[in-house]
Every structure is written in C-alpha cells, then in structure tokens.
Amino acid sequence: MRLVTLTLNPAIDQTVTLDALTPGSVHRARSVWSDAGGKGVNVACCLADWGLSVAVTGVLGQGNAAPFAQLLAAKGIDDRFVWIPGETRTNLKLLDADSGETTDINLPGLDIGPSTIEAVRAVLADLTGPGSLAVLAGSLPRSAPADTYARLTAELKRRGARVVLDASGPALAATLAAGRDSLPDAIKPNRHELEEWAGRPLPAIPDVLDAARTLQRGGLTLVCVSLGAEGALFVSSEGAFRALPPPTRVASTVGAGDALVAGLVAGLHDGLPLPDLARRALAFAAGKLSRTGANLPGRAEVEVIAGEIRVEPLG
Numbered sequence: 001m002r003l004v005t006l007t008l009n010p011a012i013d014q015t016v017t018l019d020a021l022t023p024g025s026v027h028r029a030r031s032v033w034s035d036a037g038g039k040g041v042n043v044a045c046c047l048a049d050w051g052l053s054v055a056v057t058g059v060l061g062q063g064n065a066a067p068f069a070q071l072l073a074a075k076g077i078d079d080r081f082v083w084i085p086g087e088t089r090t091n092l093k094l095l096d097a098d099s100g101e102t103t104d105i106n107l108p109g110l111d112i113g114p115s116t117i118e119a120v121r122a123v124l125a126d127l128t129g130p131g132s133l134a135v136l137a138g139s140l141p142r143s144a145p146a147d148t149y150a151r152l153t154a155e156l157k158r159r160g161a162r163v164v165l166d167a168s169g170p171a172l173a174a175t176l177a178a179g180r181d182s183l184p185d186a187i188k189p190n191r192h193e194l195e196e197w198a199g200r201p202l203p204a205i206p207d208v209l210d211a212a213r214t215l216q217r218g219g220l221t222l223v224c225v226s227l228g229a230e231g232a233l234f235v236s237s238e239g240a241f242r243a244l245p246p247p248t249r250v251a252s253t254v255g256a257g258d259a260l261v262a263g264l265v266a267g268l269h270d271g272l273p274l275p276d277l278a279r280r281a282l283a284f285a286a287g288k289l290s291r292t293g294a295n296l297p298g299r300a301e302v303e304v305i306a307g308e309i310r311v312e313p314l315g
Contacts, residue, residue, distance in 0.1 A: 005134070042259070056079060124152065240313065
C-alpha cells in the first residue's frame, strides 16, 4: 500500500524553551532549536520511524529547502516536493517549561499560483492509485482557494485512494461540504476545530461525541477528535471509543497531533479494528511527547505505551 502525505504550507519550526511564559515581559531563553516541519512532513517522519515506506509532496521555497531535504533523506522518506522561488516560512513556538504548554506564532506562507498547484497535482497522480492512502494536512497558503483540499480529495478518491484530512477552518468546511462521494475517509480535528465547524461550544465529551457522530453519519468512514490531555475520541461504523493516555513525561507538545494522525494512518494501513487503532494512534502521540521534533521512540517502546492506553466504549 502506497502512503503519501501532502504539505502545501510547510514551515521551519523554531522552538524556544522558557522557564515560564509571561506576556508583556522580557524573557531569557533556556534553549532554542529548529525543525523542518509542517503537518504532512511530521506525519511522514513518524510513519518512517515506525518502519513504513512513505512519500511526501507539497511546496518548498528554494531559499531554505536544504533542512527539509536533509531531514527527509535522514528518515529515508521519498522526497517529491515541488520547489519554487522564495523561502518557506518560519514558525515560532514558545515552550513554557513550567506548564509544558506551547504558544504558537505561525507566519504567512509562500504565495503559490495555479501552475504550482498543477505541479503538485501531477506528483500526487504519480504517487497514488487504487489502495493507496493519502494524508492532506495543515493550513493552505493564503493564495490557495479554500476548496483546494476538496478538489484534491475528489481527484484522489476517483483514483481509488483513501484520504485522511487534517485541516481546519474554511479548508475543512469546504471539504466537508463536498458531495458524499468526494468526502475524505477520515478526519482528525481537535476540539476547537470541531467547535468551529459545528458553530457552537462543545464543553463536554457527549457534546463532542454528538458532533463527531453527525459527521460520521454524513458519510465519513472515521472521525477522530484529539482532546489533548483528555485523550482522543474515535467514531466509525464500528462504534465510538475514547482512548485515554497513560502518564507521560512531556519534552515537547509540538507535533503531538501530527503523531496522532500518523498512528491513525499506521492503524488504517494494518486494517486494525477501531479499539486497536485508537490505542496505536494515541500511543504514537504519547510516544512523541517524550521527544522533541517529529520523532517517535523505538517501535517496541510505542507498543508498550499502546498496552498502557485505556480504551472505553461510549454510548
């Protein structure tokens, strides 16, 4: 089965660790490091760490593409990015060492035109076909139409590929508004993104479950909602389950949601039943929390974590 991830708006993530983040104050950084990333890149890195063969595509600026090329080569990932003039954006992540929380400052990305989108579509057409699994992840460049993911999803589905979408805002709404035959197979919003789609607060687990079930009954095969420290919700025709993480030492929360998507994809790749898929997805996320960057611990350690995850059915 061919696995491919798409990142149209990648970034170099610069993480600054502070003793504590106090708005309006001068801070002295404890440490700083940079990771070539973006949601689809992070998903691919975790899949490669798990031992799966994966390809990546999307758009990179020629001016600072080297860190991406080096990372993908080191992970053994098939690099099929389209390069254009300019520089890929840098995002700033402020890690509060006291609370473990991260504050993101995401900068605008490259402007891409129709010809660049066509080049990416051609790469996707070459990489996907019947039985392949494609992950469309992250924000869209500001110049890309809101229905970009919707159109790409429809094309991938016509080629017989399964599609996992991790997007938010207008890009997510436009894809979910597409015809039933053009919907992605799975989505992974967090609670805030699901609230944005639903147009109402979802303060309790039953509220989240109700919104997720509405989406699943509308034609999605699988809906996964990440809930941070509260775990994640998984809804499909097999039922609804909540997976709860074990106590975890947190080195960095950056990329935890992407690791969850990677675990979801790894579970779909192996055809796991929903409770086992939930364990694997959350084990990827919990394992990543103990590492900086989009990196998993060894496969044996991830499997141990999966065994510690409690999965409970929801009525």
